[in-house]
Amino acid sequence: MIKILPRQDIKFVLGFKGEEVLENSSGMMNVVEFKNVGLRYGNGPEVLEDITFSLAPGSFYFLTGESGAGKSSLINLMSLSLCPTKGNLKVFGTDVISKNRKKFPEIRRNIGVVFQEFRLLDHLSARENVALPLRVLGIKEVEIKRHVRELLNWVGLSDHIDAKPPTLAGGQKQRVAIARALINRPKLLLADEPTGNVDDKMAMRQLRLFVELNKIGTTVVIATHNEKLIERLGYPRLHLADRHLHLLPAARPIMTGREPI
Amino acid sequence: MSKKYKPRKLPFAYDTSSLFLPWIMMLMVFLATLSLAGALAVQNMTAKWSSSMTGSLTVQVLPPKEFAGADMTERAKSATMVEVNKAADFLKDVDGVKQVKIVPLADLQELLKPWLGEAIMDEGFPLPRLIDVTVDDGDNVDLNKLKEELVKVAPNASLDVHRVWLAKLMNLTTTLNLTALGILGLVLLTTSFAVIYATVTSLAVHRPAIELLHLIGARDGYIASLFAQRTMTFSFGGAIIGAVISVPIVIVTAFLAKSLEVGMIADGWLGGWDWFYVLVVPFIAALVSGITAYVTVAFKLRRTL
Numbered sequence: 001m002i003k004i005l006p007r008q009d010i011k012f013v014l015g016f017k018g019e020e021v022l023e024n025s026s027g028m029m030n031v032v033e034f035k036n037v038g039l040r041y042g043n044g045p046e047v048l049e050d051i052t053f054s055l056a057p058g059s060f061y062f063l064t065g066e067s068g069a070g071k072s073s074l075i076n077l078m079s080l081s082l083c084p085t086k087g088n089l090k091v092f093g094t095d096v097i098s099k100n101r102k103k104f105p106e107i108r109r110n111i112g113v114v115f116q117e118f119r120l121l122d123h124l125s126a127r128e129n130v131a132l133p134l135r136v137l138g139i140k141e142v143e144i145k146r147h148v149r150e151l152l153n154w155v156g157l158s159d160h161i162d163a164k165p166p167t168l169a170g171g172q173k174q175r176v177a178i179a180r181a182l183i184n185r186p187k188l189l190l191a192d193e194p195t196g197n198v199d200d201k202m203a204m205r206q207l208r209l210f211v212e213l214n215k216i217g218t219t220v221v222i223a224t225h226n227e228k229l230i231e232r233l234g235y236p237r238l239h240l241a242d243r244h245l246h247l248l249p250a251a252r253p254i255m256t257g258r259e260p261i
Numbered sequence: 262m263s264k265k266y267k268p269r270k271l272p273f274a275y276d277t278s279s280l281f282l283p284w285i286m287m288l289m290v291f292l293a294t295l296s297l298a299g300a301l302a303v304q305n306m307t308a309k310w311s312s313s314m315t316g317s318l319t320v321q322v323l324p325p326k327e328f329a330g331a332d333m334t335e336r337a338k339s340a341t342m343v344e345v346n347k348a349a350d351f352l353k354d355v356d357g358v359k360q361v362k363i364v365p366l367a368d369l370q371e372l373l374k375p376w377l378g379e380a381i382m383d384e385g386f387p388l389p390r391l392i393d394v395t396v397d398d399g400d401n402v403d404l405n406k407l408k409e410e411l412v413k414v415a416p417n418a419s420l421d422v423h424r425v426w427l428a429k430l431m432n433l434t435t436t437l438n439l440t441a442l443g444i445l446g447l448v449l450l451t452t453s454f455a456v457i458y459a460t461v462t463s464l465a466v467h468r469p470a471i472e473l474l475h476l477i478g479a480r481d482g483y484i485a486s487l488f489a490q491r492t493m494t495f496s497f498g499g500a501i502i503g504a505v506i507s508v509p510i511v512i513v514t515a516f517l518a519k520s521l522e523v524g525m526i527a528d529g530w531l532g533g534w535d536w537f538y539v540l541v542v543p544f545i546a547a548l549v550s551g552i553t554a555y556v557t558v559a560f561k562l563r564r565t566l
Contacts, residue, residue: 106478
């Protein structure tokens with residue numbers, strides 16, 4: 001049974017330029033900081049209300065909640081696709097407000113997002129889709145070619161490098177989307193149902209990749225309904241219910257990701 | 262075996278909204294090239310006429326009135342020449358006059374022969390005598406005063422100031438020139454509007470790709486430069502075709518103008534630099550369309566997250 005815990009204690013300190021920043025217990029700047037954040041679309045009702053939490057560097061969370069609970073909205077806020085309509089949100093120490101949009105590209109380059117609907121460009125091959133973040137960074141074509149091939153091999157798509165998304169199955173598209181999110185080794189990885197279209201074996205394989213990334217310091221948030229995987233990996237979860245966020249502890253001791261499937 | 266990898270740098274799919282751009286550009290470059298060639302030709306002719314005529318005056322000396330209507334006898338000829346010499350001597354002493362030259366009778370006859378026929382060669386044909394006067398700068402000579410004083414010295418002499426008719430001609434050519442440049446400006450403006458329209462439509466079509474590029478960290482400038490690159494490629498294709506059609510027309514017109522052997526037109530056609538300006542039109546058109554697309558995209562993206 002899941003026990004709902006009180007919201008995480010947050011210590012406020014003054015950051016540079018007098019800005020109020022959230023600091024975690026290790027003294028490092030938090031990757032994401034929500035303070036009383038609310039979100040509504042247009043004049044509709046609030047879909048998220050009074051959300052307060054922070055993500056320390058190197059943390060790993062599952063994001064759970066029923067369909068329509070606001071998981072994708074929360075991920076969109078963290079990926080700077082949306083600005084909160086209320087409260088204060090900071091990502092890598094920068095306020096997510098439209099006034100700061102010039103700073104967003106730099107922040108986004110440190111965030112990898114796996115979208116629920118993949119958002120692959122249909123006229124580009126798997127290789128070209130995965131290469132996009134590196135092209136934006138201006139990396140040399142030789143480097144891009146090497147990295148993209150390695151990663152596509154790893155996600156098991158070495159035979160589909162030149163295939164275009166419309167010719168790929170759902171699970172293959174998902175793997176291309178994951179490869180694109182990971183290609184520039186993000187500091188924050190946000191994945192919206194990344195295992196929704198693959199079997200348990202492939203899901204575990206993909207999650208292992210996320211675990212490996214987490215071990216080298218990437219903060220990971222995975223929105224999922226897959227209770228089996230959550231229990232297996234045992235990381236704490238951020239649970240959305242009634243427009244509010246609740247922090248739930250790890251279900252069991254955390255797996256290294258190397259256990260047999 | 263996988264096919265050879267060719268990096269595709271443009272993350273935008275082909276869309277029909279940009280399909281009309283090469284056609285518009287072809288038409289616009291065609292019109293722009295003809296307008297520019299016309300404007301340059303008129304400008305050249307005007308400059309040539311202006312430089313060759315503003316510094317010159319012509320004095321016409323008619324035979325004395327008692328010989329009017331009659332054939333030129335030796336007496337009439339010498340009486341006319343007396344006045345011609347008086348007028349020439351007077352003009353030589355006027356401040357600002359650089360050169361005074363009495364036009365020989367034979368030259369006059371040659372000039373008029375095409376219009377008046379062989380009769381002009383008759384010794385008795387009554388012809389006025391002309392004096393070519395070159396002045397340093399027409400503006401420094403008081404022509405009204407010069408006219409009055411000339412008549413006192415030589416009563417049958419009259420001063421023909423080219424500037425009067427030249428000014429009228431210049432007004433005409435300046436109007437033609439401005440009209441051609443106006444057409445060129447309108448062509449540029451229309452091209453820019455067409456590019457803006459195509460870009461805005463294209464932005465709407467490619468919105469998902471643009472959102473994705475933003476989310477993976479692309480700056481507005483990066484996206485705008487992708488659009489500019491794409492627009493320039495489309496535009497340049499059309500522009501080159503427009504130039505290929507219009508340049509031969511300019512060349513043929515230039516050839517026909519030269520073959521007229523009418524100095525005023527043939528002399529003023531296109532020179533070396535003018536051909537450079539005409540040939541550079543498609544490149545400028547593609548560049549302007551690229552810059553317009555860049556500015557449009559950058560302006561539109563300001564309002565997105």
